[in-house]
Amino acid sequence: MTTPLTDAPAAGAGAALKPGTAGRRPVPVVRILRMELVKQFSAWRVRLLVLLCWLGPGLLVFAIDQQNTLPSDTLFGRWMHATGWAGSLVVLGVAGTWALPLVTSVVAGDVFACEDRLGTWRHLIIAVRSHRRIFAAKAIASVTVTGLLVAGLAVSSMLGGLLAEGNQPLVGLDGHLLTGGDAVGKVLLAWVCVLAPTLALAAIGLLGSVALGRSPMGLLLPMIAALGMQTAQMLPLPVTVRLALPGYTFISWNGLFTDPQQLGPLLIGIGVSLVWAVVATALACLLFLRRDFTNLNNDGAGRRALTLGVLPLAGVLAATVGAVAVGTGAGGSGITQDKVQRSVATVFSHLYPSQQAQMHQPAVTAAQLQTTAACDKSEGLGAQAGPGNDWRCTVSWNVPGYNVTAQAIYQVDVTPTGRYIADGDGPVQVNGYFLIINAGKPTPNPLWQFDGNVDLISDH
Amino acid sequence: MDTTIAVRGHGITKVFGDVVALDHVDVSVAQGQIYGLVGPNGAGKTTLLGLMLGLAVADEGDLEILGTSVGRGLPAPDGVSGFVDGPGLYPTLTAKQNLATLLSLQPDDSLAGDVGDALEQVGLTEAGDQKVRGFSLGMRQRLGLAAALLTKPRLLVLDEPSNGLDPAGKRQVHQVLRRLAAQGVTVVLSSHRMDDLEALCSEVTILAKGHVVFSGPPKKLTDDNHELDYRLRALDPSAAHAVAAATPGVRVVQDSDAVARPDNDVIVVRARTAALDELLARIVRANIPVRELAPVVSPLEAAFLSLTDQPALTGQEADQ
Numbered sequence: 001m002t003t004p005l006t007d008a009p010a011a012g013a014g015a016a017l018k019p020g021t022a023g024r025r026p027v028p029v030v031r032i033l034r035m036e037l038v039k040q041f042s043a044w045r046v047r048l049l050v051l052l053c054w055l056g057p058g059l060l061v062f063a064i065d066q067q068n069t070l071p072s073d074t075l076f077g078r079w080m081h082a083t084g085w086a087g088s089l090v091v092l093g094v095a096g097t098w099a100l101p102l103v104t105s106v107v108a109g110d111v112f113a114c115e116d117r118l119g120t121w122r123h124l125i126i127a128v129r130s131h132r133r134i135f136a137a138k139a140i141a142s143v144t145v146t147g148l149l150v151a152g153l154a155v156s157s158m159l160g161g162l163l164a165e166g167n168q169p170l171v172g173l174d175g176h177l178l179t180g181g182d183a184v185g186k187v188l189l190a191w192v193c194v195l196a197p198t199l200a201l202a203a204i205g206l207l208g209s210v211a212l213g214r215s216p217m218g219l220l221l222p223m224i225a226a227l228g229m230q231t232a233q234m235l236p237l238p239v240t241v242r243l244a245l246p247g248y249t250f251i252s253w254n255g256l257f258t259d260p261q262q263l264g265p266l267l268i269g270i271g272v273s274l275v276w277a278v279v280a281t282a283l284a285c286l287l288f289l290r291r292d293f294t295n296l297n298n299d300g301a302g303r304r305a306l307t308l309g310v311l312p313l314a315g316v317l318a319a320t321v322g323a324v325a326v327g328t329g330a331g332g333s334g335i336t337q338d339k340v341q342r343s344v345a346t347v348f349s350h351l352y353p354s355q356q357a358q359m360h361q362p363a364v365t366a367a368q369l370q371t372t373a374a375c376d377k378s379e380g381l382g383a384q385a386g387p388g389n390d391w392r393c394t395v396s397w398n399v400p401g402y403n404v405t406a407q408a409i410y411q412v413d414v415t416p417t418g419r420y421i422a423d424g425d426g427p428v429q430v431n432g433y434f435l436i437i438n439a440g441k442p443t444p445n446p447l448w449q450f451d452g453n454v455d456l457i458s459d460h
Numbered sequence: 461m462d463t464t465i466a467v468r469g470h471g472i473t474k475v476f477g478d479v480v481a482l483d484h485v486d487v488s489v490a491q492g493q494i495y496g497l498v499g500p501n502g503a504g505k506t507t508l509l510g511l512m513l514g515l516a517v518a519d520e521g522d523l524e525i526l527g528t529s530v531g532r533g534l535p536a537p538d539g540v541s542g543f544v545d546g547p548g549l550y551p552t553l554t555a556k557q558n559l560a561t562l563l564s565l566q567p568d569d570s571l572a573g574d575v576g577d578a579l580e581q582v583g584l585t586e587a588g589d590q591k592v593r594g595f596s597l598g599m600r601q602r603l604g605l606a607a608a609l610l611t612k613p614r615l616l617v618l619d620e621p622s623n624g625l626d627p628a629g630k631r632q633v634h635q636v637l638r639r640l641a642a643q644g645v646t647v648v649l650s651s652h653r654m655d656d657l658e659a660l661c662s663e664v665t666i667l668a669k670g671h672v673v674f675s676g677p678p679k680k681l682t683d684d685n686h687e688l689d690y691r692l693r694a695l696d697p698s699a700a701h702a703v704a705a706a707t708p709g710v711r712v713v714q715d716s717d718a719v720a721r722p723d724n725d726v727i728v729v730r731a732r733t734a735a736l737d738e739l740l741a742r743i744v745r746a747n748i749p750v751r752e753l754a755p756v757v758s759p760l761e762a763a764f765l766s767l768t769d770q771p772a773l774t775g776q777e778a779d780q
Contacts, residue, residue: 125515126542
């Protein structure tokens with residue numbers, strides 16, 4: 001059926017065929033990336049996210065700061081009137097729960113699925129002709145857009161807080177004061193740390209987007225994974241399981257705000273998050289490269305895709321649990337009577353001088369107080385370890401200049417993640433009043449209620 | 461390798477699970493030719509086009525595109541463009557942005573065309589700044605063609621390019637394809653519209669269930685002189701009916717249906733070409749004014765239906 005060509009081609013496009021030498025030159029990844037970014041930012045939902053992330057936190061922090069009642073149940077929320085840096089940390093805490101999983105769902109969870117939905121896969125593959133380069137560009141585009149949105153959350157919340165309260169010292173999680181300079185560094189570092197679990201969720205989004213195609217489940221996968229990990233963090237699980245979940249870094253950045261810093265859980269969390277990010281991205285890549293784009297009815301969803309996606313991640317979880325157990329030697333809940341006592345005493349000893357200063361009493365130092373705490377759980381019945389709202393601590397300290405020992409009582413609610421709230425239960429002169437009138441201006445009593453954090457893996 | 465052949469396939473087989481989409485298909489397309497692929501749904505047209513575009517590789521057989529072997533580990537060469545299953549367009553981008561993003565994917569800027577020129581060629585200049593979300597199917601088809609033109613292809617592979625086009629749009633697309641062919645660009649297209657294939661293609665291949673059942677110039681199909689149904693509209697249909705009934709080799713079909721139709725001046729006759737000539741001569745001799753004599757389905761379509769074992773439509777069904 002070969003038809004000989006009788007007329008020479010006219011010109012231009014069809015002018016010359018060079019047998020055997022016309023192999024397709026690869027399209028540079030940067031060009032595909034540019035196209036992906038154009039597509040991403042043309043979608044209304046991404047534009048809306050950019051707007052929300054860059055304006056929302058600042059406006060929210062500023063607005064909350066104008067209120068009399070502060071979100072004291074949120075970490076650092078009680079200090080929003082004291083310093084501009086607290087607002088950004090409040091946003092960071094909320095972002096780890098809701099905003100960052102949502103961002104990864106909308107951006108990474110849709111980056112492959114949108115091509116299925118629009119029927120544009122073949123168009124893209126014909127234009128690029130390299131599945132690997134397409135995958136690389138889409139993954140990089142997802143990370144780029146996600147990073148831009150995280151940066152927006154961080155910058156906006158910091159600016160909002162600084163505009164409202166300025167660059168004042170921040171009270172750390174163990175009660176010690178961080179100067180404005182220290183605070184900016186640690187707040188920025190905390191935002192950088194949560195990039196790791198955000199990357200892990202983005203990678204899970206890529207995996208869901210590749211494996212589940214146009215199914216909405218692919219889009220929801222990062223949200224579902226984040227919700228699952230948050231639920232797990234609320235359960236009384238062994239500390240090894242808790243640390244082996246990438247979502248723990250959304251909590252363990254707290255450790256940056258203690259002195260000494262609780263870096264163990266934070267570094268483990270970052271490491272685990274990065275392992276998840278790499279494995280989930282590799283699985284997504286593998287599934288994408290194996291996909292058959294000639295069959296329109298097959299968008300990748302199926303038992304095989306799920307098997308290749310879910311089972312390896314379950315294996316990663318098991319392996320990281322084992323590695324954390326061996327590496328840290330940690331066991332149980334990680335919350336012991338000794339740790340609670342030490343932590344409560346430390347926080348109290350740091351906050352007491354602040355209260356004294358507010359009340360225009362002679363200056364004291366934490367060292368002078370020689371604070372100790374005696375804590376029991378369930379009135380001493382049962383195991384004196386683990387999370388619960390039934391911890392009760394008696395704090396004792398030496399009153400400088402009087403050579404007497406004073407005591408205060410706190411009801412302590414310790415969550416499974418190690419974070420706790422100590423609620424004053426007398427005497428009224430120490431922790432009975434919510435506010436202290438200081439030069440006619442009401443300021444929060446730092447000893448009425450305070451936050452703290454138990455290091456789950458360190459014995460110190 | 462013969463450089464005058466743009467596409468050469470031998471023994472191409474492609475299997476999806478239990479389904480044999482292409483079964484030892486041979487194909488050869490000369491450079492500068494407009495080549496048609498036709499077949500019923502599931503015949504393997506899209507699969508064959510997909511292989512040419514490098515979307516998949518054949519399980520068996522050899523395929524050369526523009527003088528280069530393609531297959532597993534052997535990507536399709538530069539200069540191949542087109543679309544299958546509709547043009548892939550991003551609805552949130554404008555027509556110009558869609559083309560510009562495609563243009564940005566060209567590894568070599570010298571191979572890239574001009575967005576404005578591509579839009580002008582397909583008659584979409586005025587819609588260039590509109591978002592594709594609001595485009596009709598025909599406009600999307602034309603924009604898909606513009607996208608393909610933008611890469612200055614040497615082989616253009618188009619799946620149903622006339623789908624959704626109005627008559628003016630179809631004429632414009634035909635003009636573009638003919639001009640490209642005249643410039644030496646090879647065009648391989650599939651269509652369900654036999655009139656498109658007859659108007660454009662110098663060769664067609666009919667596929668059925670993954671097999672080639674015909675390959676050659678469309679004229680070869682119509683020359684085979686099959687018995688066809690013709691619609692005859694006369695001023696005096698009763699007289700025409702009588703003449704037709706009396707003409708050897710001519711049968712009047714769908715008699716009652718034709719009478720029942722609103723345009724009951726139409727009768728449908730079934731005949732070979734020679735018998736039809738005789739009928740026309742007799743009608744003229746009988747001094748019956750004839751307003752229309754045309755095949756109910758085109759010869760190519762009739763041949764297609766016959767070769768692919770498709771049930772032939774009656775004259776009335778075809779009209780509907």
